[in-house]
Amino acid sequence: MPISSHAFGAIEASVYAPEIFAQGLPAAPRQAHEEPRQLAAEDAAPLLSLEGIGLSFGGVIALAEVDLSVRPGEIRAIIGPNGAGKSSLINVISGVYRADRGHVRLNGARYAQVPTQRLARLGVARTFQNLALFKGLNVLDNVASGIAYRTRSNFAGQILGIGRSRREQADQRGRADQILEFLHLTGVRDRLAGTLPYGLQKRVELARALVAEPRLLLLDEPMAGMTAGEKSEMAAYVRAARDRFATTVVLIEHDVGVVMGLSDRIAVLDYGRKIADGTPDEIRNDQRVIDAYLGVASENEEGAGI
Amino acid sequence: MSAITTDLSATELSKGANLSSWLAPLIVVAFAYIVVPLIGGSYLFEAILLPFLALSLAGVGLNILTGYAGQVSLGSAAFMAAGAFAAYNFNLRVEGLPLVASIVLSGIVAAAIGIVFGLPSLRLRGFYLAVSTLAAQFFVQWALTKFSWFSNDSASGVIDAPKLCIAGFEFDGAVGRYLFALTVVVILTFLAYRLVSSQTGRNFIAIRDNEIAARIIGIPVLRTKLLAFAISSFIIGVAGVIWAFAYLRTVEPAGFDLDRSFQILFIIIIGGLASIRGAFLGAALIVVFPLALSRLGNFLLGDVFDSGVLDMSQRIVLGALIILFLILEPDGLVALWDRVRRRLLLAWQSS
Known part of the structure; x- marks a missing residue:
C-alpha cells in the first residue's frame, strides 16, 4: 500500500488529539520519519506475534495457548478482568517472565524467552503497571x-x-x-x-x-488510577506518540471506554485465555466478551468504564 | 496542562545553590590548605583531622557503592586493609616506585578484590548481599594474618609506613602528613563527584531505584554493579593507605576489623546516603564525638569516667544516635544541614 499510513495517522491524530494539534507538534526533523513508509511496505508481516503462549505459576494457570499478532503501526489493546493474565502477557513479551510453552516472534526472530537485557536494542520499550x-x-x-x-x-x-x-x-x-x-x-x-x-x-x-x-511500545495500564480528564489526555499522548514515531503500541487498560476510542484492534483475555480478538466494534458486540467482561449495556452506560 | 506550574522562586533558588555549590567547597578547601596548617596544633592533626580525612574518603567510597548503587557492603575495612598492605608491599618490593604509583596500584588491587567479592551481588540483594560481603571482611583479615609475606615477615603482622615523598618533596611531621592526606582526599572526592553526576553515576542510581526497569531500558546491570564495587573499593583502598601511611604510621590487620566496617557504614548513614558531603559530615561526627564525649564525661563526672566507662558510653550514645537518625532524619546530617541553611537564607532574605 503506497499511500503512507503515516499521513493517514496524522489526520487521525488531529481528530483524537485536537488539543495537541492545537498547540502544534514540535516539528523537529527526525530520522524516524523515514521508517513509516518502510514499515507500511512490509505491512503483511506482523511486528510481534505470540504463538501458543502458556504460563503457569505453581498450579495457577496465568496464560493458556494465547496467540496474538500485532501489525506494524497499530495500537493494539489487551483487555480483560482482573487476573485475566494481561500483565503476565506483557511480562512474557518483555522477557521478565519465561513462557512455559510457546514462542514470541519479534521482528522475525523467534524467542522462547525474550532477552530482557537486549530489549532496548531490539527496539522494544515498556512502561510498568506500578510506577x-x-x-x-x-x-x-x-x-x-x-x-x-x-x-x-x-x-x-x-x-x-x-x-x-x-x-x-x-x-x-x-x-x-x-x-x-x-x-x-x-x-x-x-x-x-x-x-x-x-x-x-x-x-x-x-x-x-x-x-x-522504539518500534514496539508496551504500556502496562498507562491510565490506571487516573481521573477521566487525565485518561483522555494520556490517550491523546499515546496516539500522538504512535503518529509521530511510527511506533507500534500494545497496551493494557481497564477502562473500556478509553480503549474503544484509542485502539485499532482489541484482544480480550479471560482466565488466561483469549476469548475474542477484533476491531472495537466487533468486540463491543461479541457475546462472550459481554458475558465475561463488558456486562449488559444498561449497566455500562452509568459507570463509564469498569 | 494546568498540572504543571513552574515554580519560579524555586528555580531561582536552585540556581543560586548551583553557584554556591561550587563556591562553598572551594572556600572549605582553601581554608583547609591555608588557614588550618597555620592555626592547628599537632593534637588537631594527629587525633582529629587525619582520621577524619581517611574515614571521610572511605565514606565517599562506600557511599558510591551503598548510597548510589544501592549495594550494601560490610567489607569496607577489608578493602582498606587490602589498600594499605598493597601499598606497603609495592613500596617495599618494587625498587624506585614513586609513592603516587604505589597508591594507585594499591587502589587497583583493592578494586580487583572488590570485584571478586562483588560477584555475589549479581544474584544476591540487600541483607543477603551484606552478609556475603562479610566474607571479604573475614577472608582479607585472615589472609593478611596467615601469610606473613604481606607484612614482610614481621612477627606481629605490623607494618611501618614509609616516608611520604612525592617528587622529591617530603611530607614530614603532622602538618606534612595532613597536607598529603588532604591532597589525596580532595582529588579523589572531586573525581567521585564527577562520577556520580555522570551517566555512569545515574546508572548506579537507576539500578538502586529499580533494577528491573533499569534492565529493561538496557542499562548493563551486571557490569554496572561490578563497576560500582570496583570504584568503591578503589577509593576505600586508597583511604586505607591514608589511614596506614598518614594517620597511624604503624598498622596491623586487626586494626581493620568488622568494627571499622560498621564505623564506615554508620558514617554514611548518619551523614546521608547518596551524598558526597554526607560522608564528610558523618566522618566528622564519628571522629569528634568520642573526643567530645570523653571531655564532657571528665568534666561532669571526674575520675569515675575512666576509659572503660568511656568506651561503653560511646557505644550506647552512638547506637542511640543511629536509631534517632534512622527515625527522625533518614537522609542524614546533609538533609539537616540543608534545612538549617535554607531557613537561615530565608530569614536573611526576609530581613
Whole structure:
C-alpha cells in the first residue's frame, strides 16, 4: 500500500488529539520519519506475534495457548478482568517472565524467552503497571536514561569529561528535552521524579519509553488510577506518540471506554485465555466478551468504564 | 496542562545553590590548605583531622557503592586493609616506585578484590548481599594474618609506613602528613563527584531505584554493579593507605576489623546516603564525638569516667544516635544541614 499510513495517522491524530494539534507538534526533523513508509511496505508481516503462549505459576494457570499478532503501526489493546493474565502477557513479551510453552516472534526472530537485557536494542520499550521511575533522579535524567544503553563512553572518560562523553551527554539530554516538550513535561524537567503527582509520573514513564524511539511500545495500564480528564489526555499522548514515531503500541487498560476510542484492534483475555480478538466494534458486540467482561449495556452506560 | 506550574522562586533558588555549590567547597578547601596548617596544633592533626580525612574518603567510597548503587557492603575495612598492605608491599618490593604509583596500584588491587567479592551481588540483594560481603571482611583479615609475606615477615603482622615523598618533596611531621592526606582526599572526592553526576553515576542510581526497569531500558546491570564495587573499593583502598601511611604510621590487620566496617557504614548513614558531603559530615561526627564525649564525661563526672566507662558510653550514645537518625532524619546530617541553611537564607532574605 503506497499511500503512507503515516499521513493517514496524522489526520487521525488531529481528530483524537485536537488539543495537541492545537498547540502544534514540535516539528523537529527526525530520522524516524523515514521508517513509516518502510514499515507500511512490509505491512503483511506482523511486528510481534505470540504463538501458543502458556504460563503457569505453581498450579495457577496465568496464560493458556494465547496467540496474538500485532501489525506494524497499530495500537493494539489487551483487555480483560482482573487476573485475566494481561500483565503476565506483557511480562512474557518483555522477557521478565519465561513462557512455559510457546514462542514470541519479534521482528522475525523467534524467542522462547525474550532477552530482557537486549530489549532496548531490539527496539522494544515498556512502561510498568506500578510506577517504575528512578525516584532519585530528576525528570530529565529519568527520561535520558531511556537511551543510556547507547552510551559508548566509559566511566573514566565521563569523569574527566573527555572523548565522546560530553557530546553523548549533550545529545542524550537534547533528545530527552525534545520528548519532554512533546509530552508537555518541560515545566517539571528539573524536579525529582518521586515528588511528582501520580499522573505526571505516568507520563514521565511514557517519555522514558518513547525517548528510545522504539518500534514496539508496551504500556502496562498507562491510565490506571487516573481521573477521566487525565485518561483522555494520556490517550491523546499515546496516539500522538504512535503518529509521530511510527511506533507500534500494545497496551493494557481497564477502562473500556478509553480503549474503544484509542485502539485499532482489541484482544480480550479471560482466565488466561483469549476469548475474542477484533476491531472495537466487533468486540463491543461479541457475546462472550459481554458475558465475561463488558456486562449488559444498561449497566455500562452509568459507570463509564469498569 | 494546568498540572504543571513552574515554580519560579524555586528555580531561582536552585540556581543560586548551583553557584554556591561550587563556591562553598572551594572556600572549605582553601581554608583547609591555608588557614588550618597555620592555626592547628599537632593534637588537631594527629587525633582529629587525619582520621577524619581517611574515614571521610572511605565514606565517599562506600557511599558510591551503598548510597548510589544501592549495594550494601560490610567489607569496607577489608578493602582498606587490602589498600594499605598493597601499598606497603609495592613500596617495599618494587625498587624506585614513586609513592603516587604505589597508591594507585594499591587502589587497583583493592578494586580487583572488590570485584571478586562483588560477584555475589549479581544474584544476591540487600541483607543477603551484606552478609556475603562479610566474607571479604573475614577472608582479607585472615589472609593478611596467615601469610606473613604481606607484612614482610614481621612477627606481629605490623607494618611501618614509609616516608611520604612525592617528587622529591617530603611530607614530614603532622602538618606534612595532613597536607598529603588532604591532597589525596580532595582529588579523589572531586573525581567521585564527577562520577556520580555522570551517566555512569545515574546508572548506579537507576539500578538502586529499580533494577528491573533499569534492565529493561538496557542499562548493563551486571557490569554496572561490578563497576560500582570496583570504584568503591578503589577509593576505600586508597583511604586505607591514608589511614596506614598518614594517620597511624604503624598498622596491623586487626586494626581493620568488622568494627571499622560498621564505623564506615554508620558514617554514611548518619551523614546521608547518596551524598558526597554526607560522608564528610558523618566522618566528622564519628571522629569528634568520642573526643567530645570523653571531655564532657571528665568534666561532669571526674575520675569515675575512666576509659572503660568511656568506651561503653560511646557505644550506647552512638547506637542511640543511629536509631534517632534512622527515625527522625533518614537522609542524614546533609538533609539537616540543608534545612538549617535554607531557613537561615530565608530569614536573611526576609530581613
